[in-house]
Structures are given as structure tokens and as C-alpha cells.
Amino acid sequence: MSDGNQPPASLKVVGTRPIRPDGVDKVTGRAQFGADFHLPGMLTGRIKRSPHAHARIVKIDISAAEKRPGVKAVVTGADLDVGAGGDIEAGEHAAAMKDVAANCLASGKVFYQGHAVAAVAATSPEIAAEALDLIEVTYEVLPHVVDVDEAMAPGAPVLHDDMFTKGVTPKPTKASNVAQKHVMGRGDVAGAFAAAEVVVEGRYTTAAVHQGYIEPHACVAAWGADGQSTIWCSSQGQFLVRAMTARILNLPLSDIKVIPAEIGGGFGGKTTVYLEPVALALSRKCGRPVKLVMSREEVFLASGPTSGSSMDIRLAATKDGKITAAEMTLRYQAGAFAGSPVNLGCMTAFACYDVENLALVGYDVVSNRPKVAAYRAPGAPMAAFAVESAIDDLARKLKMDPIDLRILNAVKDGAKTVYGATVRYSAFIETLEAVKAHPHYKAKLGPGQARGVAAGFWFNIGGESSAAVHVDEDGGATVVSSNPDIGGSRASMAMMAAETLGLPIERVRCTVADTTSIGFSGSTGGSRVTFATGMAVVEAAQKVVADLRRRAAQTWECDIAHVEWKDGVATCLDPSKDAKPLSLKALAGKSAKTGGPIAAEVSLNAQGAAAGYGVHVCDLEIDPETGRTTILRYTAAQDVGRAIHPAYVEGQLQGGAAQGVGWALNEEYVYNSNGLLDNASFLDYRMPVASDLPMIDTILVEAKPNPRHPYGAKGVGEVPIVPPLAAVANAISAIVGQRMTSLPLSPAKVLAAMGGG
């Protein structure tokens, strides 16, 4: 499953596949997820939600609910108090706190069906449900718009009368649904198109899709009589929950302690808050702990999907296949509030390719849908769908092999991206070559079958992280991580510590600490944890090793320069000393006599994260009478730097591919004419099930370990969702005989295109 680049022989733990430390708890049900926490006297919270797609709140009457015996607190948007201060970096984009607050509890208007308007806390679920019915909300229903192109059209219902498109000069005089226009580019695009030997173009659309994590949002909040509060919740960042909750309730950070629960999937969707400030506001009002848990329907109605999109693209090329220019317009749904990842769509669209002349325009567009949240490589998969489809058109037009065409245009180290970064440590070409050499790419297709190829890019980030390493008296070690473990990071953190300390992996445990027990860390997102928090773990372990060497030197009364640390053992290199080697265990046992506890904590701002590139190949066939697609074979290759735990990296590639296939084939939000969501359940929101997919083969390309990370790691979690949309669509287009430009490629749509529908 690897490209044959074995990790250096000196590595004993990194690159191996130990059993995951959190596995037993998860399969036996012992793991404590967000909804599993209970406190004495705890109340059940419930949220009253808008039945309308767009309406002005004329009045909220909570008096009857408050009088119902058993109801202990009722809150509305008036109970929130967004403090002063700028936006908060939330994973991969900044969050405007006023909007986050108004998304937790509406203020003045509701912008989508399911928008929270009030919340209750009661002594039983039944009373809480009754209390919701007793809250009387008077609405003035307004015209709504859910489609991104319709939301941009003149005369569309305007959601926010204070939204004047940013990025346009002069500032528009009329409010609109376009929150921001992003423009980026370089070179002489018009000139390149005028001189082009080949031009391909198209208009592409994708549907809004949900992250589909198994665990619904859940939390318990307990307000203390002294104003100090505790929140237990499932999230991608306990520090982010603390920061957002503090801001929304105007509280000091130090008065809130957030304890991370086990997390049942996030994929970016848990890098914001929906429940925590509401639960804490309820708890503050009644002095009792309050639990809030979303139903699956609430998750679909009111937690972030990612943007649906509409895009126009044109490519200019020479007849040899060199892409000389590209222009692209991207229109992304932001949902109810500004903040779609369209800027990231613009930045990533052509990041795989060295294109001299580029013109990209992105529009961030609000509409009456839930506010979007990050989803695995936010903004990139949609843009890549259009770009990789257009490149497939080009390959067909020029009768070129799709991989050769991509190799011809691939970025190399030293190239400048359109957003200004210089490409470094990239192995895109090696990844393309690995696919070309793979048996899958050479395998013959059966009659009626087709193969699609597509590539994808993601930045991966570093940033602020903290970690501690504690050596136990018996010679084992504990790693304290600052990041919730959503992709196996406890294993990779423990492995990197074990490698550095020279311990077997079984002697190192890893825990995820609350906000008071470790230094600050950014969220688990941006494919940053193995890179950034891993760097903090390794540096902490290196500090511990330095301390162990010092203690050995002290024991031997030799110069520390003469103490060598290898495989968990200190050896004295001073020939004048007759000193027996000292193991970590021996040194740990004597720690009280050599300076006390052995531990180190490191907080850092990790720089040098390297981007990742993926190339996917998909074979499929279509039932010509029903339009139903069957995926036959799928291979995902990726530039991973060095895989710390290869099985987890393979799992990331497989999971990203599975989600991307769902995005391509069946997932979509279905709205009726009233702007109400028709398919707020896993039954009718059709994510792939296990039997929909073949075993997804993986190729880990380790040709370019990241030199800025102690063990060469690059982020791996997001790249693999970028290529699948086009990999699937390119194969379907080949069978249908026309370019399929609109996702999802559901059976009815494909049958119609094949002339059967």
C-alpha cells in the first residue's frame, strides 16, 4: 500500500501500525461522547426552531412556558451579549462572532427553517417538549431564496439590509446577498485566450452537502455560583468552544473550563458552536446543569453543511496540452450568514498547475439555508470539480492521456501560487507517476465501463499548539495533547513521543486535556494536528531527553556532551569513566534524587506546513436502463510527506474518497417551494453506505518528507475529498457521452442524460 519508500531504518515506531489506543473504548461503548455526560440535578434543554425559511420575529412570548411547572429557564437571543473584540480564527476561516451568536439564537429575524429562536431547560424531556409548544413566536413571513444564482439575481429577497458587498469599489449603495467579492489573478488572460490553440469551457454546479458525522452535537453546561463554569462537549477544539462561548456571553476566558468529550466525527463541522452558549445561558438563569443534544433532524436543519456552488470556467491551451490561461467565476452559498469558503475555492482551484495567466472571481452569497461550516478542505472540492472536469475535456479534445496532461502542467517546487505562496516540498508529479505505474491504471476496462482521473490540492496548516510529555516513575510516559482526537491523533502523538524518547509504543499513553490543563491550541482542523501538535510533542520529548542526559551526566559526574541518548538508554562516552548505561526506566526511578519530576511542556506556533496533492482513479459502470452508477474500483494516491501511522493515513484517504463519492453521486439538500428542507434524515440524505463502495486502494507517496517537521509529516486529512467529485464525474461523462456538469449525478439525472429519461 506504500510507494516503496521505506522510512529510514533508524525509525523504530514512526511508520509502524500499532493498534489504536482509543479503539477498545470505542468498540466496547466505554468511550464517553458528548451526550454521555450526566450531573446530579441536570436539566434537559430543548431548542425552539423556526418553521419558516425567512421571517421577521415580531414577538416571542415565553411567559406561558416559564409558568409551566418543571420549566426552570427560558432564553432567547436577548440573553446573549456578544462582547467587544475581533473575529475568532475558527479552524480554517475567521468567524464573525455577531453572526455566530445570531446563529445560536436568532436576533430579530430567522434566516432558515430550523434557525434557533428560543431554548428551555426543564426537569424532564417531556416537560421541555411541552414548554417549546408554550413559547409563542409571532412571525412576519418574508419571501425566501435558497439557490445561489437566484440569490444574486436582481429583485431577490435580501436577507440582511446591512450587507453591502465587500471587495467592490466604490461601496455599493444597495444591500444585496453578496457578502463579498474576491478577485485574484495574474498575467495577461485576455491575450492568452486570444492566442489559444484550444479552448474548453463549462458551467458547473454542486449541491450543498453535510459533513454527516455520526455523533450529533451535544453538551452539558454547568454555571457555578461563583461565576465559574464548566462545559463538557464534543467539539474539534475545546479552546475554540471556550473562546466563542465567552465572547457570546461576554465572560472572561478564565471563568470557563471546557472539557473535551470523545468526538464522533466532525470533518470541520464541529469548529463552531451551536449549543454551548445556549446551554450555559440556560444554566446561568437557573443555576442547574443543562444538557442540550441535537436530534439528527436538527443536525441537518441547523448545523453547517458546506456550500452548494455554481461556477463558470474557461481554459486556454496549446495544441500540445500546455495550459496557458484560465478564467473562473465561483459563486458559493454561505447559508444565512456571510462566510462561504469561496476564497479558498479560488486559491486552490489551480494550485496543482503551473498556469501563467489566471483570473479568478469568487462571490460569497447568503441565502435562506443553514450557515455553512467547514467541511474537509473547505471550498476546494467544488472548485476542483470544475477544474478537473475542464482538464478532462482538454485531454479528450487533444486525445492525451489524462495523467500525462496533468504531468505536463503540474506545479514544481519554486513555482508561485496565485495566492502568493511558493511551492515547496511538493510531490505532485511523483504522485501522478505513482498512479500511472499502479496496476489499477493499467487494468483493462470491461464493456460499458469507464475510468475517471482527477487531482486535488490542499494547503494544510500549522499554527498554535501545546503539548506536554510526563515521564512516569516506572519508566513509561504520558503525552498530554491539546487537540481532540478525530483521526487517530492520540496514536500518532504517542508514536512520535515514543520514537523520540526511545520507548516502545506500549509504554506511552496519550490523553486529551481540558482548557485548564494544557496550554492553548488551535482546533483539530486544517490537517494540522499531526504536524503542529506533533511538533510540540516531539519538542517536549526532546526537552525530556535533554533533561535525562543531564541527569545521567550528573550521576556519572561527566560532561553532558559525553552522554549519548539512543533507544531509550543513556551511554557514557567518556572513556575515563567506568559507567554502566542508564535506561530511561533507571533514570525515572531515581528522579527524586536527580532534580525531581521529569516533564516538559511546549507551546509553539508551528511554521512550515507543507501542502498535499492527491490523484484519484475511479472505474465505474452505469445501468443504462435506470441510470444507476456502480463504483467498481477506486484508487487514491497522495503526497503524504511521511506517514506516521500508515494505516490511519490510508484510512484518511479512504474516508475522504468515500465522502467525495457521496458528494458526486447522491448527496444533496432537497428544498420544497416554501424553502423547507425535505430530506433532513439519513434515510433521504443519501450518504454512501459500506456496500456502495469497493475496497478503496491507496498509494502513500513518501517521496518528499516535509523537512520542517521532525518526522517529515504533512497534513493528510483533507486532500482526499478534493479529487473524487471529478474522478467520478469524468468516468460518468465518458459513458454518457457528454460532459456531466451538475452534481449530484443521481440515477434520474444520468438516465435523462443518456436519453432514457
Add this chain to the structure above:
Amino acid sequence: MSGVEYLSPGSVAEAVRALQVDGARVMAGGTDLLVQMRIGRTKPKLVVDLKRIPGIAGIREEDGAFIIGAAASGAALGEHEALRKAWPGIVEAANLIGSTQIQGRASLGGNLCNASPAADSVPALIAAGATCVIVGPNGEREVPVEAIQVGPGKTTLANGEVLLAFRLPKRAAHTGDAYLRLIPRTEMDIAVVGAGVCVTLDASGKCIAARVSVGAVAPTALLVEAAGAALVGSSLDDAALTNLEAAVAAAARPISDKRGTAEYRTKVAAVLARRAALIARDRAQKDGAKA
């Protein structure tokens, strides 16, 4: 779910009595009812669980005919070798419903009486010519399966009536049945279209009887008599199959909804009916070979 009473009667008479109470609902496997209660779509005052009634979850064979208890689970059907051999289409249809866990509970009786137009087992039962044994305050009656559903969520069962069992007639020689459905995924989904076909051949391979039923293309599963008639007298040649498709398409009157458009459903209903007919024919031929 506050204020729900639960009763698990040990006899048919007790169940009939209990069901005459206002707000009483029958529960067989509960895989539809409990979900509907949880999301607040239905708020029964009394849940009458049938599973303790002797025989109601059993399957027995009587002179080649089968009596399938209304609460027999999908798993029990799948494990009943004689039934699977005699009526593979019905068993396949029942086994398509839900997951392995759901199969441990979901029943044919519940699937029919929940009265979803997309219920998988119903077209298969109609095609097979199954009948329902019903007991109520006024005694027992037996009606064809197609007489039960009248629209989404609505049946012809009167107040206090309980569906006790399905009766499958002794299968004629050279008979085969089949059920196919279209879902965008491979499992854990609800039929966009379903089609059940049962054919009987004579010794020469000519079709002498055929019943065709389609699901999810009308407010109830439909028995398309013209589609069956299109096959009778033929060897299921292309011309007969084309007529079958035309009859199914003509009978279908689907809606467009989140699961599929009317146009798509109509086309696919015809396709699935043809494919199911060919599977049923192959089974009927094999049936002859063994006999």
C-alpha cells in the same frame, strides 16, 4: 412520549378488545411505529404489542400452503428454508427492508399495515396472490393483500381489527416469483420503485398465469392486471415484455418527490417489472426441472 400505555395481550380476543380503545395502535415489530412516535408524527395512547399472541410470529406449512404470522420477522422469513424455496421473491423483498438489526424485528404485517406506498414486501405479496387473515369484533375475514392499503398510512382495517397472518396458496407447478427495487444506494434505503412478479408456466414453457404488482408509483402498491395479462399465453418473448412494460407505465401514477421524479419512476417501474418477470420465469423453469 408521555402518557403512553403498553399492553402485550396473550390472546387474539384480548388484542381485539384492547384495540377498540380510542387512540390504540397495533405494534408488531415496531420498526415504523416507534420511530414515528419518537419524532412525534403519531401519539398513541395505547400500544398493543402483538408478539405474545401464540403463533403470530410463526411460519407454518400446510399441504404446500404457507401461513405466515403477521409479526414474523424478516430474519425468521430469511431462515425458513421451505418458504425461501417456494416464494423466493417474497423472502427477498422482506429481507431488503432495513439493516440486520431491523430484520430481527420488522414484519410483513407491519410493512403492509404501515401502508407506505413504497413498502417492499407488499408488491411481492400481491404478485404471489397472498391473502390476509383478519380478526375483529365481528369475527374473522380473509381478503387479498391488495385490498388492505387505500393510501399512505391508511388501510381498510376497521376499528379493533387485527391482521393475524398471511396465507400463501399452494404454489402451482412451474411457478416462480421475484421482486426488484430501485434505490440509489445498495441498502439502507427506501424503494424509489419496486416491482413484484409471479408467473406460472405450462410444461412447454408458455405462461399460463401471471401477476404483476408495482410499488412507489401510486398511493398504494398496484396490482397491474393488464401487465399480467400481457404475459399470459406468451413465452415472455420481447413482444410480450414490451406489452408488459407499456401496461405498467400506463398504470403508474407516481408523484415527484425527494426520492424521484414521476417520469423517472414510471420508466423504471416498467424496466424493473420486465427484469423481475424474467427472473420469475427462470425460477419457474427451474421449478419445472426439479419437479
